Amino acid sequence: MATLDLPSCTSVLVTEDSRIVTVQLNSPATKNALTRQTIAELTALARALRAEPGVRAVILRGSDAFFSAGADLREADADRSQAEATLLDRRKAVLAGPDLCRAWEEI
16 A cells, blocks of 8 residues: 555554554543644545545554543643633634534434
8 A cells, every 4th residue: 555645643653554544643641632733634634534545444442451531621720710812712712622623424
């Protein structure tokens, strides 16, 4: 199989073996809590994987003994404490979750 044309990711590990791609959340210290960066990377990765004709299957998994704790609430708390956080920024953050789910459903 040719090299996959996938976006660079820092918060997830991506491996490929026999046309099966494994995407592993890689923040075990936070129980793989989903930061804005992780959500953006997973969304871009899902869209790129969908466009790869040689990929037969995609496995999304966590690290260690857990999948994910969910949204990183520390980021949400930080957003609430920043007066400069605009309504548009908050709207983008709220819509990031559904966008992520939709991208993975479409693979």
